[in-house]
Amino acid sequence: MTQRSVIDAFAKLRPLLDESLRNWAVDGVVEKDASSSDAIVVRANNGTQLAIRRAPEDDRPARWSVSVREKDGRCSEFMSTSILGLMMEVRMMLDAMPAQVRPLRIGSASARQ
């Protein structure tokens, strides 16, 4: 993983996470990790904190690594293989899941009959 691709990935991820917090009605901020240039931090006002990094190439197919410090102080870590997976995990960690997650259904017939 080159430094350039890490910067590119975060350039897209950060505004997406920013907007996601608003969308999920989570009070918090998304910012660059002060201690390391290869992570961004999601800090929720309820005390949950997530540090998101690109997963090392040795860990493929994982692409993202997330360290979590939950509001009760517990720490954990998880890996995600895609942006979609990452978004779902982050939302779950922030306690902002919708009442019902709707799966995409694929109709067997075309809409144009």
Add this chain to the structure above:
Amino acid sequence: MTSKPVPVTILTGFLGSGKTTLLARLLKTWMFGRAAVIINEFGEVGLDHDLVESGNENILELSNGCLCCRAQSDLSKTLANLLAKRNAGEIDFERIVIETSGLVDPVPVLQMIATDRAINERCAVDRVITTVDAVNISRTVDQYGEARSQIAFADLLLLTKTDLVAASDVDAVKRRLAGLNEFATVTIAADWDGSWAGHQSTASEKSKLTAFETEAGHDHRFTSISILRDRPLSATAVLLFLEGLVAHEGDKLLRVKGLVQLAEDPERPMVLHCVQQMIHQPVWLDTWPSDDKRTRIVLIGHGLSERWPSLLLDALEDEIAELMRERQSSERVLPTPRAGAA
């Protein structure tokens, strides 16, 4: 001598219920083949006129607005303009079809045509056709007054997507519709040949208008978001985008439609139809309907985030591009199999 009023057919139905599909089919029938068409879409980027593919030059688009709110002005002007051009011999048509956006309450449209003297002397509504999505009807009718109004004012209710539900469900839908409008004829859309035989007209049902008009109203919570892309999208990114959209915005999402330029086949646009949480099997057009080959995706819902869908699509595109680059570079470093090797 007073000339016969031009018949006007109002084609309505909730988001994604199959109006444009039906219109494309109707314009190939003898009865609608010589019709002028006014298409109203909700959203800044109009797509439906590109999807009708009729070869009919009398198709006009009224984009970015709810027809019911602008009926007195835009529609009235458009109708007057059409009739003036017909009188002047510039265009020719025997009927006018107004395809409303899926969020339109038809009452103000009917009222305008019935009460605007400059219009009603020269044209008259003969039928209101409402398409009804057999899959989503229950939730739609429960939640949206526009959908109830569209059904209540129909002369002909055309059931679409009946192939996606069980026969017993179709019967249940028919019972539900009868409860909302006992006067309308209910027919399976795929079976309807475009003729009026056996279907009653609006003229005998005008009393319904006054009875219902105070109850009907337009809900302004709806938002429309347009996504434009100059570069082709990968099919995987599009599918993941829809998956993410439904997972995170599913409760707010009513409709996704689009013309998509896929990297895998950029000369053939993919027509995207998604209604609530269901994506319909995509259709590929043989060619682009115009010189504009940009991807255009329109999302309609209530309370949708304006920026989030576009940011998600950007992030997914980048991720897929990165995966492709990694795959290509790993293929480059794989040793070439030796001839004769086991």
